[in-house]
Amino acid sequence: METVVLDHISKTYEKGTVLAVDEVSFSVNKGELFGLIGPDGAGKTSLFRILTTLLSADSGRASVAGFDVVKDYKTIRRIVGYMPGRFSLYQDLTVKENLEFFAALFGTTVEANYSLIKSIYEQIKPFNDRRAGKLSGGMKQKLALCCALIHKPQVLLLDEPTTGVDVVSRREFWDMLKSLKKEGITILVSTPYMDEASLCERIALIQSGKILSVNTPDGIRRAYPVKLYAAKSDNIYQLLMDLRALEWIEHCYASGEYLHFNFVSDEQNLLAGLEEYAVSRGHRHLVVREIIPDIEDCFIRLMNEGKWLSEEQIHAII
Amino acid sequence: MKEYVIQCKDLTKRFGDFYAVDHISFDVEKGEIFGFLGANGAGKTTAMRMLCGLSYPTSGEATIAGYNVYTQQEKIKQHIGYMSQKFSLYEDLTVLENIEFYGGVYGLDIKTIKARSNDLLRELGLMPEAKKLVGSLPLGWKQKLAFSVAIFHRPQIVFLDEPTGGVDPITRRQFWDMIYKAAATGITVFVTTHYMDEAEYCHRISVMVDGKVKALDSPATLKADLSAETMEEVFYKLARGAQRSGD
Incomplete structure (x- = not known):
């Protein structure tokens, strides 16, 4: 079953003069760990913002868990967890306050879905009373992931969670994603680091708003046309x-x-x-x-x- | 006799009880490509700020291009170039204005600036874009221009702070072509990166962990010493025990 569907999505900025996303089509299967791989300016963030209903496409259709991003935007906002590329938690709230705030927004409690965030949250729990703005990069990343998971989303949308993070923290983060996948959550994650592609089940390579290829990492390697x-x-x-x-x-x-x-x-x-x-x-x-x-x-x-x-x-x- | 353009010994920066940079020592040769790696929060940025003459050390010694980091900070700034992914060019100035601005800041005379910027724009094929705002250029071009501007005043050393973050693989490699060429002409390149394949392109690299230089050698030697297949493995083995993980 296809959980995330993009069908000929295009998006322009600056009154149509800048083409950010050009007829993009691909889909992510239920429970899949899917990577969107491409450099800055490829259109990754625009796609995430369209899928999270924060931005409307110029043309094309998109759906998440069967819900249309335009018609059913309210439903989609309840069932997706989103981690934007820029740290977007409240810097002047503490770790615990941020978590409780996001739980309350979604009409749930930290306790209700604790099992889902337990292994990640316990790593930052010693800093419960520290303001989010004072956390290190790796800890911010973990808190943001906890906040994106607090309402037990069906789909997790992660926009460049590992950018600017060192090799050790990057590995830890991908281990966390693997365990979340085991919980049945569908994950769409973007990255500019090509070596992270092999950690996904399938990937889409994107450049200048266009999809270059969609396949398993092995499939893409096998399709290389020459020696x-x-x-x-x-x-x-x-x-x-x-x-x-x-x-x-x-x-x-x-x-x-x-x-x-x-x-x-x-x-x-x-x-x-x-x-x-x-x-x-x-x-x-x-x-x-x-x-x-x-x-x-x-x-x-x-x-x-x-x-x-x-x-x-x-x-x-x- | 080797000619060193960066020499530092027991360089230290302390904030209260916290040793952001803890007695680091190394020398960098003229024309060398020196990779400065480290875990998040290891102290790289603080160390680089001292080397660029932007922050006074708490203790230790360092000379950059022959100038003392305590007493000749302004001289240091004149003889180095600096570029980072976060800050390089002014987006709301044109291509030409950016070049002229930096040339002026570094004290080049108008005639030299005009001549050099003409050559640069013509050969880069950026003449038609000379009067366009830098903000409208594709990322790859911005980056090439930023590097050109950073070495426009022919510095002895150029500091590159994550210059290739987020750029496409071809642009990233072309950037390294420029680094190699610059080094071959005698400019010393001091570079940080999160791409471990780029660490392989450096002549020598140092890996900082918790304020200290934990390893320093050629990529080949580091891999052999740590029985690692790749630089990523080297980095992981050195940094995984890090206590600090700040930004």
Whole structure:
């Protein structure tokens, strides 16, 4: 069953001059942990605001748990839990006061659904009397999640909950989402960190208001249309320059300790020639191998290719 | 003989009983790309503020581009560039106005500013946008422009505070292309990031935990020392025991 449905949703700003969301369609199944993956300005927040009935789309239809975002907005507000990208709790209320306030808004009590928030809330309970504005980033994030869950929502909408948070807190947060999924809550979560995609069951890649692809993380990786290789040597930056200078290499970019690249054609075996070339350019400890693309490789492939700067442009800046 | 542009020894910042930065020591070479990582609340921002001449240390020593952090703060500011994702350009000034403003702040004469900004805009292909407000530019372009502006006065060191947060993967890599080029021309790059793949692009990185530098070496050595496959694993192993988790 589809719990969140977006059907050809478009949204413009500035009297129609800025197209933020362009005919977006996808759906999230009941109980699914679904990731919306894309950089700033991709349209993620607009989609969240449309789904939470805070913003109306210019065109298209959307529904949450079978309720229409326009007609049934009051019902939707009762059954979704929303964590906006910007910290939106009351900074001058304490942890406990914020929680009680949000429970009261939804006509419930902290006790009524305590089991749902217990494991998260207990981590911040020692700071019950501290004002929310004085909490650390990680603790604010946990309190916001508790407040979004306090009315036992059917659907949880989380807009970039892990942005700007360090690796340790990010891991903790994703562990929390996994346990919430076990409670049967449908979760739509957005992130600009492509490495978090693999923690979702299905993902939509979004860029400049358009959906690039919707699939399981594995499905997206398998759909990568060409062979992808990784290479490194004792001088990685020189290797990047050398590989980019070759006409028979289509794209080459850094990815962690390796460079990733494609050949313009996978028809012939160009690998031997490449190794010979690298050695002739003085590279030592050369490693080259075919790899399975990660989500970021797929995203780069799917993105508008005209975005690469020319050498001359880069040269001009420095 | 190695030439160091950042040297700090036992640099400390204390607020009451709280050691925000607790006796950190390291040197950064000319032309080096130095990654400055740490858990939330580890003290990175406080440390960077001292290194940029914006805040006095409680104790310890540091020289930046040869200038003393206690007595020559203004000199430091003139010889460094700074860019962050949160604050870089004025959205309600045009592209050209931003360049001229920063050039002026750093004391470049009008002739130099005009010549350099012309070259920069032409080569970036931003000439048609020169008179447009920066707020109307796509994020990727804002960022490239912000970096160009940060090194417009040819500083010895550029401090980049999470410069790539939230940008798309291609723009992020192009940003690193610019960092590499800048470093190759002798500009020292001091950079913080939450993207662990970017930590791999640094020559050396330091990881701060609870006010202290807990590890400092090349990515390859850190991975070997901690038996970690990736920098994310390195970071996790070093920071998971952190006591502090402030912003």
